[in-house]
Amino acid sequence: xxxxxxxxxxxxxxxxxxxxxxxxRDRTHYLRSVLRLAAGAVVALFNGRDGEWTxxxxxxxKNTTELGIEQQTRKxxxxxxxxxVFAPIKRARIDFTAQKATELGASLLWPVxxxxxxxxxxxxxxxxxxxxxxxxxxxxxxxxxxxEPTKLDALLDAxxxxxxxxxxxxxxxxxxxxxxxxxxDFSNTAxxxxxxxxxxxxxxxxxxxxxxxxxxxxxxxxxxxxADTAALAALTCWQALAGDWTSxxxxxx
Amino acid sequence: xxxxxxxxxxxxxxxxxxxxxxxxRDRTHYLRSVLRLAAGAVVALFNGRDGEWTxxxxxxxKNTTELGIEQQTRKxxxxxxxxxVFAPIKRARIDFTAQKATELGASLLWPVxxxxxxxxxxxxxxxxxxxxxxxxxxxxxxxxxxxEPTKLDALLDAxxxxxxxxxxxxxxxxxxxxxxxxxxDFSNTAxxxxxxxxxxxxxxxxxxxxxxxxxxxxxxxxxxxxADTAALAALTCWQALAGDWTSxxxxxx
Numbered sequence: 001x002x003x004x005x006x007x008x009x010x011x012x013x014x015x016x017x018x019x020x021x022x023x024x025r026d027r028t029h030y031l032r033s034v035l036r037l038a039a040g041a042v043v044a045l046f047n048g049r050d051g052e053w054t055x056x057x058x059x060x061x062k063n064t065t066e067l068g069i070e071q072q073t074r075k076x077x078x079x080x081x082x083x084x085v086f087a088p089i090k091r092a093r094i095d096f097t098a099q100k101a102t103e104l105g106a107s108l109l110w111p112v113x114x115x116x117x118x119x120x121x122x123x124x125x126x127x128x129x130x131x132x133x134x135x136x137x138x139x140x141x142x143x144x145x146x147x148e149p150t151k152l153d154a155l156l157d158a159x160x161x162x163x164x165x166x167x168x169x170x171x172x173x174x175x176x177x178x179x180x181x182x183x184x185d186f187s188n189t190a191x192x193x194x195x196x197x198x199x200x201x202x203x204x205x206x207x208x209x210x211x212x213x214x215x216x217x218x219x220x221x222x223x224x225x226x227a228d229t230a231a232l233a234a235l236t237c238w239q240a241l242a243g244d245w246t247s248x249x250x251x252x253x
Numbered sequence: 254x255x256x257x258x259x260x261x262x263x264x265x266x267x268x269x270x271x272x273x274x275x276x277x278r279d280r281t282h283y284l285r286s287v288l289r290l291a292a293g294a295v296v297a298l299f300n301g302r303d304g305e306w307t308x309x310x311x312x313x314x315k316n317t318t319e320l321g322i323e324q325q326t327r328k329x330x331x332x333x334x335x336x337x338v339f340a341p342i343k344r345a346r347i348d349f350t351a352q353k354a355t356e357l358g359a360s361l362l363w364p365v366x367x368x369x370x371x372x373x374x375x376x377x378x379x380x381x382x383x384x385x386x387x388x389x390x391x392x393x394x395x396x397x398x399x400x401e402p403t404k405l406d407a408l409l410d411a412x413x414x415x416x417x418x419x420x421x422x423x424x425x426x427x428x429x430x431x432x433x434x435x436x437x438d439f440s441n442t443a444x445x446x447x448x449x450x451x452x453x454x455x456x457x458x459x460x461x462x463x464x465x466x467x468x469x470x471x472x473x474x475x476x477x478x479x480a481d482t483a484a485l486a487a488l489t490c491w492q493a494l495a496g497d498w499t500s501x502x503x504x505x506x
Contacts, residue, residue, distance in 0.1 A: 100485075104486065223391060223392070
């Protein structure tokens with residue numbers, strides 16, 4: 001809820017005391033023209049591997065920023081292994097899904113193309129940008145991996161052994177989601193949540209999904225939910241019952 | 254998740270077989286110019302009291318639509334008594350909060366003004382319009398009540414006896430939310446969820462809140478959540494564990 005008044009940036013370089021990082025033109029513009037930062041200002045950096053570090057601006061020009069890494073402020077820690085597989089939806093709501101899923105700790109976002117999916121192209125770079133921005137703004141130390149859109153059958157064929165797939169089933173055939181995730185069997189088990197398109201899965205698709213041994217259908221209650229709402233609700237329930245919300249206390253914040 | 258391909262409209266009039274309802278200019282414009290409906294077309298109506306009814310357009314002009322009520326398609330049913338009290342946030346995200354909270358079954362939305370709330374005016378009509386639209390689009394049979402914005406102290410003074418207040422406490426002092434809502438004591442008990450402003454509650458505010466006998470602080474896990482995400486996550490957990498998601502099967506859908 002509270003947002004720290006500080007600038008956090010995701011970078012790909014390794015982070016260690018005494019190291020240096022340079023930023024591209026877009027990020028330089030953001031620091032210089034939007035945030036009005038100058039040489040000497042301190043920001044926080046993270047890369048998903050080395051924790052969070054303070055870094056001081058050594059030089060900032062029109063096109064590039066040079067930063068000197070100073071000290072580690074938070075250690076890297078492991079995060080729950082929870083994937084979100086979702087049929088793409090229209091622009092504003094797919095942006096929103098990427099942002100909120102990042103806040104809620106999804107480790108991977110994977111658009112799935114189903115028979116009734118209405119959106120036929122997904123801008124993966126835009127999904128990633130939304131995830132990076134959400135991680136930067138909410139003090140997350142990682143950014144979810146973003147997969148290329150994949151057709152449902154290919155995705156199911158490629159589903160990794162040992163990973164559960166929980167399908168949010170709008171036909172109400174599944175058990176209540178809280179009952180499912182309260183089972184200790186689900187606790188901190190590598191899992192994926194799948195949300196169908198607004199038009200629902202096709203009957204053929206549901207038949208195949210339900211017969212897979214690694215699939216568990218769950219119900220999200222008596223009201224219809226839009227696809228983006230269902231995605232966030234499922235992720236919330238997983239974190240609250242099977243993920244890392246059971247621990248209670250913010251990590252290093 | 255799936256959205257029925259039909260037009261559902263919230264009206265305030267009573268609904269009964271053989272009755273008539275007329276719609277104002279805005280809704281007439283929507284039916285006539287956006288949806289291209291003409292006399293003879295059938296829509297669904299609900300008012301939060303009498304269930305859902307089909308109604309046929311008898312006349313549609315530029316300024317008004319006359320509808321004849323035909324038959325009941327769903328009975329009214331009681332819904333969980335869960336309030337959402339939230340410090341207002343900026344425009345797009347407050348719209349979003351009203352929409353999603355409606356989908357997730359909040360019975361009342363109440364903006365609270367706290368010391369660090371950055372938004373000083375709330376457009377209550379706009380909040381209501383967002384809630385109505387979300388109810389129409391997701392087959393809900395009621396629309397949440399919308400309260401006028403109220404200062405925190407006055408809101409706490411007026412808090413109804415017997416209603417719990419669950420505060421989403423970003424300091425991490427509360428128990429994990431799933432642990433709290435799994436307590437049978439919370440099951441289907443009249444409750445309110447309170448989400449603070451993005452800047453957090455003031456120390457004085459937290460002191461007062463925590464010392465109230467009807468307050469339970471809860472934690473929403475180790476990641477920072479934006480205020481709108483926290484609101485939806487808390488509502489999801491309540492419905493999944495203490496509300497009507499425990500029943501599993503869609504009601505009349």
